[in-house]
Amino acid sequence: MTDPGSLRELPHPPPPAEPNPLGWPDYDKVLSRAAERGGSESVTAATARIGGTEVVLLAFDFTYLGGSLGRRAGDRVEAAHTHARRHGLPVVALVATGGSRMQEGMIALTQLQRVAGQMVLTRAAGLPQLTVACDPTTGGGWATLGAGADITLACPGAQIGFAGSRVRPADADPAAYTAESQFDAGSVDALVAPGELRGVLGRWLRLLTRPAPDAAPVPAARGRVDPPPTGWSAVLRARDPGRPRARAYLDAYFGHREELSGDRAGGRDAGMLCGFGALGEGAEAVTVAYAAQCGTATTPAGYRTAARLIRLAGRLGIPVLTLVDTPGAANDAAAERAGAGPAIAEVFLAVAESPVPVTTLAIGEGGSGGALALAAPGNTWVAPDAYFSVIAPEQAAAILKRPPDQAEHTADQLRLRPQDLVELGVVRGITQPGP
Template identity: 55%
Template sequence: MADPLGWDGYTASLAGARERAGTDEAVVCERAKFGVHEAVVIRFEFGFLGGSVGTGTGALIGEALDQARKLRLPVVSLLSTGGTRMQEGVPALRQLQRIARGLALLREEGLPHIAVARHPTTGGVWASLGADADVVLAVPGAQVGFAGRRVREERYADDPAYTAENQYAAGYVDELVTEDVLDERLEAWLGLLTGGARNRPADLPRALGALDSARDGWHAVQRARSADRPRAGAYLDDYFDTRASLRGGTDDGVLCGIGNRAGRSVAYAAQSGTATTPGGFRTATRLIRLADRLGLPVLTLVDTPGAAADPAAETAGAGNAIAELFGTVAAAGVPITTLVIGEGGSGGALAFCSADRIWLTPDACFSVIAPELAARILKRGPGGIPALAGKLKPRPEDLLGLGAIDGIAGSEPVSFVR
């Protein structure tokens, strides 16, 4: 249905677009290699009617997604589009549903999809083929957003909200990539997304801090909170050969991504010592769901005084975000390995934990509640805090004796494969 609305002059416009762009439609779909990794590529041609999606465009994208499933190949979408083709009306608009269905089937097959937002990437294509990809890359300086420049109010025409940089800052783009290194980054990401081993748990990292036991519960808490102790970044650098970050929220205290360890991909979600916000819990949820679809084992590193408890966190749905992460961990079909590397503070820490593989470093602690908060609840003064810390039994040795954890990490990593 090349001209469903009988739009005056549209047939001539299509012919002119084909001649100028040198393509039959606004997308070109082909198989390509990025290093050793083959993928089905959906490449938009902005010179063809602004890269807009019509019925023919939707058919080509649908066929490309079908082909990827049949060949068991990942998909790379190189976007540059103004959205849906006005001259084809609602039949063109409904191609977005066709695209969404194709992507859903791709996810069901455990095949990854990487989208690259180039200049411009707006409208329904960003809201279907772009923003919901497993990994979203964007070219710096590109216009990226749902509302294109000509459909938003003039006062917002050059607002920085509609840029790749803003989408990255807000957590909706995972990485900003310049065109000259795009192929290199796609090769790296494809290797990470396809290098999993579903049934093999991630190795346990080695302990990087103090290996001696804490004198008592209060000493354990103080040592876990020390600014001098190794944090998540140090553990991730020590554990992985290479790694790449995924976003999804605006909590810089939660680090999520996929890394390569001895030739194998492992997904990670790590707290880095701050109170975890709803955005941090949602980023971890996104990461674990992606890992589960792609068959990647998961490593979580726990280090937080607890979930953020300020009014902003409540307004953002702290309880809902924690519940969602608890449910995602419980439902995951891939193995999850947890190492508590600092303070394990109540439910905000436990939400990041594996259900069957929790270890602590010797200089970490884990408690049902912070001793200061326990003192507040029990109406005891500051002088009673150290004794309460001991009663909560937060030391690794205490927790192992209670059967609440599986072990204490040492100076060497532990493999769970026998």
């Protein structure tokens, strides 16, 4: 996984004064037998290059007492993070662990607090943290280094979950404790085969460590460029199934990109694309983060994923591009039970408090607050075949107790065309086709 010849193991912290804090019978012999199989602890810390980017690497060895976390392992994790902050390096963790070490009892369990504390300090230093969840990743290792990383990748088929195989309910579905299940639940960003990890990690590291110095430029228009004559014609253009969608805009805008996925709260929304992309090529490429709606009703999971992306970009100093394209937020009973209001609020707040510039382009439907949540105040633009409205014309007509055939007239009254939005001062301008 590392570039040839780049791996340098970090000096180990001195062993604890009391290696057997509980007086566990024959614990010294257990440690000796584990060392005979290779290695001196369940975690090794090193510096290395991955795809040309210098990193601090934490590698777990499951053959050493199940990759368990004890005090000496906690010492190594702390030393690794301290080294990363001192030298301004990203942290990459290859995790394979069954959890806390039984023979050290609560001393082992409290290492999770130490690990979390170090992760917070490294996060505050603006340094990215990436984890590869290997087989298995369970217990406190999953609940800190695994699920708490900025970007979490997982090996296909790996056993991943807070509960290890020996402590689950007898009737538990084993499929729920897999990398695939964690991806579906929004806890893992991508499934990556071992042979592809070096390339994928290299791309992620380049993206997360090379922020663009200025606000994201406004993307060029990809669809029709003539101004719509009426409000209703603007609505029909935005709803045209042949209109360019978010993927077309992102593919044209970025040289390459990597997607993060999931809200870390049990959900994913395929209609919200989030990630980081490279502007330019080669050594001159710089990174912009993106959150893009795909024309569907955005679910609470989609909003939470967007808020996660915007806040991560802010911590890393990477400017953000948002693409608005939704008829509105999902408003069915399932969405309400999943917390639609709080999820939308999180995006409004993330945009409002972002320490990095946010650029917004409305590329399709801009339906009510579910669209406005992603829009940057003072830096929102609109494509010629898009619209933005306080509410969809049909719904506005219904609220005003007008018959359905009044929706077209209502669209004109709402002044939702691109040129109307410019005149009203709610967008900065209409984007034009690129060269």
